[in-house]
Amino acid sequence: MSANLNELQNATVGMTVGVIEVLCLQPFNYCKNMMQQGQPLSADPRVLYRGVMANAVNMGSCTMIQFAVGGSLKKLVLGGEQRTLKMHEEMGTGIAAGVTSALVGSPLELIMIQQQRKGGGSLETFKSIANPNN
Numbered sequence: 001m002s003a004n005l006n007e008l009q010n011a012t013v014g015m016t017v018g019v020i021e022v023l024c025l026q027p028f029n030y031c032k033n034m035m036q037q038g039q040p041l042s043a044d045p046r047v048l049y050r051g052v053m054a055n056a057v058n059m060g061s062c063t064m065i066q067f068a069v070g071g072s073l074k075k076l077v078l079g080g081e082q083r084t085l086k087m088h089e090e091m092g093t094g095i096a097a098g099v100t101s102a103l104v105g106s107p108l109e110l111i112m113i114q115q116q117r118k119g120g121g122s123l124e125t126f127k128s129i130a131n132p133n134n
Contacts, residue, residue, distance in 0.1 A: 003074035003085075014067030018060035026052050033116050051115035054122050058108030062101040070097035 002010060027048045034041050042048065073093040074085060085093070114125045 002071055003078055005071055007068045007072055010067040010071035011064045014064035015060045018063035019056050021063075022052065022056045022059045026055060029055065030116055033113055037117060039117065050119060051112035054108050054112040054115060054125075058105050058112060061108070062105040065101040065104060066094075066097040069100045070094060073097065 005013070030048050030050070031041055033039075070093050073096055074089075077085060077089050077093060110129060111122060111125050114129060115122065118125070118128075120128075
């Protein structure tokens with residue numbers, strides 16, 4: 001996140017790097033989740049990448065929000081001054097951006113993990129989470 005970019009530019013960079021990260025790390029995320037739950041592992045790419053769309057939306061939107069909010073907060077803190085943020089300012093803007101993105105990321109992470117465990121599409125998984133007794 002940069003105070004030198006506008007919100008759209010920060011958001012675009014964030015979304016792009018978030019999606020790239022997911023596409024590279026999805027198999028490791030799958031293995032971690034399955035091992036934590038005592039489930040069998042599969043080398044089938046259709047299984048390894050199950051839930052990748054929810055994960056890409058999750059990580060892409062989270063990093064997009066973090067970059068956009070973080071960049072905006074940095075501009076606000078700087079108030080037009082041309083200086084480097086102090087350590088506590090950098091930490092504060094980063095924490096605020098992370099907390100904001102967690103509001104979006106947590107529900108999407110749940111969808112991805114449930115898809116990995118049970119299969120099914122994103123909409124079907126969302127419905128089963130929203131109506132667990134059906």
